[in-house]
Amino acid sequence: MENTSFAKETAAVNTEFLSLNPSTLEVIGEVENTSADEIDRKIKNAKIAQKQWSARSDAERKEILLKVAEALQQNSKHLAEWITREQGKPLSGPGSNFEMQACVGWTQVPASLDLPEEVVFEDDTRKDILYRKPIGVVAAIAPWNWPLMIAIWQIIPSLRMGNTVILKPSEYTTFSTLEMIKVINSVLPENVLQVVTGRGEVGSYLTGHPEIGKVMFTGSIATGKKVIEASAKNMARLTLECGGNDAGIILPGLDLSKHIENLFWGAFLNMGQTCACLKRLYVHENDYENVVKALSDYSANIPMGNGADENNVLGPIQNKMQFDKIQDLLNDAENNNADFLFKGQKPDQDGYFIPITLIGNVDNGSRIVDEEQFGPVLPIIKYKTLEDAVEKANDSENGLGASVWGDELEEAQKIAAQLEAGTVWINQHGAINPFVPFGGAKKSGYGVEFGVEGLKAVTIPKVISIKK
Structure with missing residues (x-):
């Protein structure tokens, strides 16, 4: 040859x-x-x-x-x-x-x-x-x-x-x-x-x-x-x-106390360095403050540092290339007047550490929403109607996974059927199973x-x- x-x-x-x-x-x-x-x-x-x-x-x-x-x-x-x-x-x-x-x-x-x-x-x-x-x-x-x-x-x-x-x-x-x-x-x-x-x-x-x-x-x-x-x-x-830029939709009135742990790890498993992580969260405007507070409070108690220390459950970004990419997206969000709703404590040590960061005052069209960040950063986007949320969730070249979070399962299934993704989870995200086929749609x-x-x-x- x-x-x-x-x-x-x-x-x-x-x-x-x-x-x-x-x-x-x-x-x-x-x-x-x-x-x-x-x-x-x-x-x-x-x-x-x-x-x-x-x-x-x-x-x-x-x-x-x-x-x-x-x-x-x-x-x-x-x-x-x-x-x-x-x-x-x-x-x-x-x-x-x-x-x-x-x-x-x-x-x-x-x-x-x-x-x-x-x-x-x-x-x-x-x-x-x-x-x-x-x-x-x-x-x-x-x-x-x-x-x-x-x-x-x-x-x-x-x-x-x-x-x-x-x-x-x-x-x-x-x-x-x-x-x-x-x-x-x-x-x-x-x-x-x-x-x-x-x-x-x-x-x-x-x-x-x-x-x-x-x-x-x-x-x-x-x-x-x-x-x-x-x-x-x-x-x-x-x-x-x-890869994916998975969207999640929280239906109005969700009882967050039942779902906050799954919601957090759906977004931040492996520091968000997972193709099927939740990377865009759409929340009804009336529930926005409650969701931000619940996620911020939960995130504040998650220890980050060298993974060899068994007290830590969050670690670094794997490499400098990805670290720089995430920093670039964070800088772009800041330069375009995004709200930094929560930012965790960065470990005082060498390494490619980026703390858990929740970002608001962004929408489709923002780089931090449109581009797969592949890191511990979650944009939270307000919506007025479920039709609006579905349209924005589907507004992506990616279609690996998506999720719907709701107390009424029948309503959640109706929304799930409208999302363009290979897998749509309800009240969970990224919950893959070796018996269940997994693959993506679109690009x-x-x-x-x-x-x-x-x-x-x-x-x-x-x-x-x-x-x-």
Whole structure:
């Protein structure tokens, strides 16, 4: 395969990238770009291993993956500490230990599911049977926000259905991911799961490789478009999750005492660095002051700092690029006379810390509302009518998730049906489940993950038609 373009790209940038602890800014290590020749070699080995892996019985693959889940469970403390050190999320609360338990669960569930052959048509003259066959070699591009959990979402269903996987972790969270791959590969046969490392050019070369049959990607819209362009070279099937700018609508008169905890974590899970976090909150003008006070009071009691301290449940922004982006949006809001309704205490230490911030006197058309902030900042927008709230909630190029908060479930469901998103939650936000399909609308991507539908997404349908 021609490697000239890749060689030119790697020559134009530093071949190494420093991974930092975002709480202390200590250097964890240097991340090297995997060479084009090495990527070619890994793909060749993956193709060979895939024939052997897919030849195993369905029951055998399920049994091996359940052993992977056991290995992840046994090493969860070690891996959680790595997540906290490199990604930044705290060990406590819905942090690194939580992420590791999700890794175990999202391994067990695909291993427990079945995708049997299906007779799709039969009469006196013919019988048509639909089978699901593996695609081949899957390229998985994992992000830095949930580096181990989202990698598991990509790896395990692919392996379950007989594919092999080559994973490229984010350059920001490479070492924690490598630690997890060591654990998984202590169980798997050789070359069924491999890793390449480095910056975007490594992912670009991998996803455009002619021997890649499927790409699973989680990241930005801009990079998602590059993955789509790369797939023109190999016609790889795609599952793309390209972020969200999720809206939440609080129906008039909501009893906040029942919902404030879920509302807070819906917005600020992982410091807001979650694609399906609540990032725009629409509140009726008569309830605005009560909602602001309730969220401010709750936020004031949430400790932030180095995630290695188990007293903390909020941590830093993962990297300087994202830190600067959030600061830019905050500066823009301030320059355009937004109200800073609440601002938490910033830890007195090094690290990419931004305190919980609630912003008012903004509306659609403000950058802080229109752009996905991906951080601990929540704009709260007043509305007069529910029709107005729905229109504003839908006024976005994103459509990953949304939520409706209301005491009357029937009314909440009517509003939920009008929102343009892949998932709409009621009285919760971001409550994903390994049995329930998850995917986006609009520019938030296409394809679904999780459950039986997620297994189908990493297969090729094959029909055998029999004339009687």
